[in-house]
Amino acid sequence: MYRYAIEELKKWKNKANKKPLVIEGARQVGKTWLMKEFGNKEYENTVYINFDVETNIRELFSSDLDVNRLIKGMEIYTGTKINSNNTLIIFDEIQEAPRALASLKYFYEVAPEYHIVCAGSLLGIAMHSGTSFPVGKVEFLKLYPLSFNEFLKGTDRDSLAGILESADVEMIASMKSKLKEALKEYYFVGGMPEAVMTFSETGDYDEVREVQNRILNAYEQDFSKHAPTAIVPKIRMVWESIPSQLSKENKKFIYGVIRDGARAKEFETAIMWLSDCGLIHKVSRVTKPGLPLKAYEDLKAFKIFMLDIGLLGCMTGISQKILLDGDELFTEFKGALTEQYVLQQLKTKKNLGIYYYTNDRGSCEIDFLLDNGENVIPVEVKAELNLKAKSFRTYMEKYKPEKALRISMSDYNKHEDFVDLPLYMVELVL
Numbered sequence: 001m002y003r004y005a006i007e008e009l010k011k012w013k014n015k016a017n018k019k020p021l022v023i024e025g026a027r028q029v030g031k032t033w034l035m036k037e038f039g040n041k042e043y044e045n046t047v048y049i050n051f052d053v054e055t056n057i058r059e060l061f062s063s064d065l066d067v068n069r070l071i072k073g074m075e076i077y078t079g080t081k082i083n084s085n086n087t088l089i090i091f092d093e094i095q096e097a098p099r100a101l102a103s104l105k106y107f108y109e110v111a112p113e114y115h116i117v118c119a120g121s122l123l124g125i126a127m128h129s130g131t132s133f134p135v136g137k138v139e140f141l142k143l144y145p146l147s148f149n150e151f152l153k154g155t156d157r158d159s160l161a162g163i164l165e166s167a168d169v170e171m172i173a174s175m176k177s178k179l180k181e182a183l184k185e186y187y188f189v190g191g192m193p194e195a196v197m198t199f200s201e202t203g204d205y206d207e208v209r210e211v212q213n214r215i216l217n218a219y220e221q222d223f224s225k226h227a228p229t230a231i232v233p234k235i236r237m238v239w240e241s242i243p244s245q246l247s248k249e250n251k252k253f254i255y256g257v258i259r260d261g262a263r264a265k266e267f268e269t270a271i272m273w274l275s276d277c278g279l280i281h282k283v284s285r286v287t288k289p290g291l292p293l294k295a296y297e298d299l300k301a302f303k304i305f306m307l308d309i310g311l312l313g314c315m316t317g318i319s320q321k322i323l324l325d326g327d328e329l330f331t332e333f334k335g336a337l338t339e340q341y342v343l344q345q346l347k348t349k350k351n352l353g354i355y356y357y358t359n360d361r362g363s364c365e366i367d368f369l370l371d372n373g374e375n376v377i378p379v380e381v382k383a384e385l386n387l388k389a390k391s392f393r394t395y396m397e398k399y400k401p402e403k404a405l406r407i408s409m410s411d412y413n414k415h416e417d418f419v420d421l422p423l424y425m426v427e428l429v430l
Contacts, residue, residue, distance in 0.1 A: 001193060002153045003030065004348075005143055009038045012139065013115065020104040020116040020134075022094075025143035026278030026307050027121035027222065028215055030193040034143060035090045035117050043115070044086040047078050051100060052093035061099035067111045070103060084113040095120035098132060105134035122226055124276035145191030145308045147348050148341075149427050152182060154196045167428055169412040176411065179424040184323050187330070187337055190310015191344070205320040212314035219279060227273055234270035242280070242306055243316045246336035250358075250365060251303050252285075264300070271304070281305040281343060286355045286369060289378070289399055293355050293371040303356060309340045327384065330409060330423070335383030338423065339367060342381050342407055345426040346370070352430065357395070364391045372430055375403050379429075382408035392418075405429065 005023075012021050023031050039046030049057055060073040074089070075082050082089065094101050107114055118138075146154055152161035160178060163171050172179070188208070189199045195211045198204070223235045241258045245251065255262040274280045285301035286293050306312040318337075322329050330338050346354055346368065353371030357378070358364065368379040378401055380392040389406065396404060396417055404418035413420040421429065 001030075001033070001146075001150075001197065003034055003037075003143075003146070003150060005034055005141060006038060006041075008141055009034070009117070010042065012141075013042060017112070018115075019108050019112070019137060019139045020118060021139045021141060022104075022123065023117065023119040023141050023143055024123055024278065025119070025121070027218065028192060028194065029143050029145050029278070029307075031119040031121070031143055032092055033193065035088075035092070035119060038117070039088040039090060043088040045080055045083070046088045046090060047074055047080050047082055048090045048092065049074065049078070050092040051095075051097040058097045058100070061097055061103055065099065065103045065106050067103075067106050067114075071111075071114070082114075084111070084115070087115065089114060089116045091116065091118040093120050094118045095123045102132045102134060105137040108134070108137040122222075122277060124278060144347055145310075145344070146193065146196055147191065147345055147427055148183065148186050148424060151186045151189070151191055151196055154193075155182075155185075155200045157182065164425060164427070172422070172425065173411050176422065176424075179422070180327075180409070183424050184329055187309055187341065188313055188318070188320060188323060190308040190313070192308050192310060195310055205323075208310070209314060209320075212310055216311060216314060222277070231270050231273065234267050235273055238267055238270045238274060238304075239279075240315075242304055243312065243333070243336070245304060246312070246340065247333040249334060250362075251336065251339065253302050253304050279307050281307070281347060283343065283368070284355055286357055287360075289357055289369055289376045289395075289401070291371065291376060292373075293353050293369060293376060297355065301358075305340050305343045309337060309344055312340055313337065327409060331383045335381070338383040339381050341423065342368070342379070342426055346379075346429065348427070349430055364394045366391060366395050370429075376401060377403045377405060379404075380406045382406065384409065 012018055025031050036046065036048065051058060057077050060070060071082050091100055107116055149161045149164055160175065160182065163175055188205060189195050192215055195208050198211050199208050223232050227235055237258050244257050245253055255264055255267060258267060275282050283303045283305065285298040286296040287298050288296040290296055318332060346352060351373065355369045357366040357369045366378045367381040370377040370379060378395055380389050392406065405421050406418055407421045407423055407426060409423055410420055412422060412425065
């Protein structure tokens with residue numbers, strides 16, 4: 001399996017003034033594999049410590065955080081000599097050892113020569129629960145499920161992924177039938193590493209569903225195990241409502257879909273918990289397409305998407321038979337899978353603000369507005385070949401953006417004021 005994040009880790013390794021690196025991401029998106037793979041490929045030695053499993057080593061960090069003492073203690077515990085030039089130190093599930101998290105500050109200030117990479121599935125929750133976090137002393141890297149290109153590589157179609165990476169639109173167009181079939185597979189399998197690996201090894205969609213169900217069950221167990229007892233039922237209610245939320249025409253999150261009479265103040269904490277875990281993506285509305293978009297954020301209006309398109313399909317019970325029904329999969333429950341897919345690819349882009357837009361009357365809606373620091377880019381998502389989009393045209397005429405995208409199953413086409421982009425080319429958006 002190949003992850004583009006490996007290249008980011010290599011850049012980090014070669015930085016002159018690097019800080020300890022914290023990899024953020026939901027459980028089972030491949031953080032542990034990524035750290036170990038990086039260590040195996042780029043270092044002579046790797047010291048791996050999992051604070052969730054190896055509880056005894058927490059004692060090492062419970063007293064003073066003298067860096068030399070910590071290094072000696074880790075050498076004794078792991079039986080590995082730690083050389084700052086050729087050893088990668090991995091702290092996994094670091095949120096289980098707050099003092100280890102705090103030690104990153106001292107490694108950066110006193111001994112920046114050591115290469116330390118950390119991860120924690122529930123790190124976002126730890127950061128919001130009063131845990132002493134070394135603000136400004138660490139770097140961050142977000143890891144998501146496999147993108148479509150990574151899926152192609154993970155299923156032994158490197159040449160197809162290479163064609164997409166080349167951005168040769170004529171070559172890509174000549175391969176569109178293969179790309180469309182692969183995209184259907186991705187809609188069903190998604191990007192969770194275990195699901196992709198199972199599909200690559202067996203080609204069995206039923207086994208993929210078993211994997212996805214296990215992942216969903218593990219997440220629900222996390223609700224009970226790690227969330228405050230008082231909000232567990234509300235977390236479940238929000239989680240279970242997501243497919244219904246996305247099946248609505250405008251996909252705006254409505255509390256009344258959770259249950260009749262539900263109010264924001266009842267469920268805000270539950271939504272924040274799911275977001276901090278990385279299990280959902282919350283995309284806020286903006287009232288005006290101005291830079292920076294964050295300044296025009298409407299905190300009361302938002303959409304919620306799942307972590308992964310395969311898990312969303314599993315929750316809704318989409319059958320593998322739909323893979324044979326032409327392009328029906330792309331329009332399934334009002335194109336919800338397609339918006340989920342586009343959002344999931346966009347999230348893999350660094351330093352990209354993602355919002356959506358509606359005017360005050362609700363007569364003009366743009367699926368996504370992107371802020372890359374230089375432009376506000378409207379994105380219209382179409383699940384089918386019917387490209388009529390009144391809102392998109394209204395927006396274009398009013399705001400005249402320098403860049404604009406219409407994403408659908410049609411071929412790449414550069415118009416005077418916007419670009420038609422096939423769904424399988426979304427990763428080339430910026």
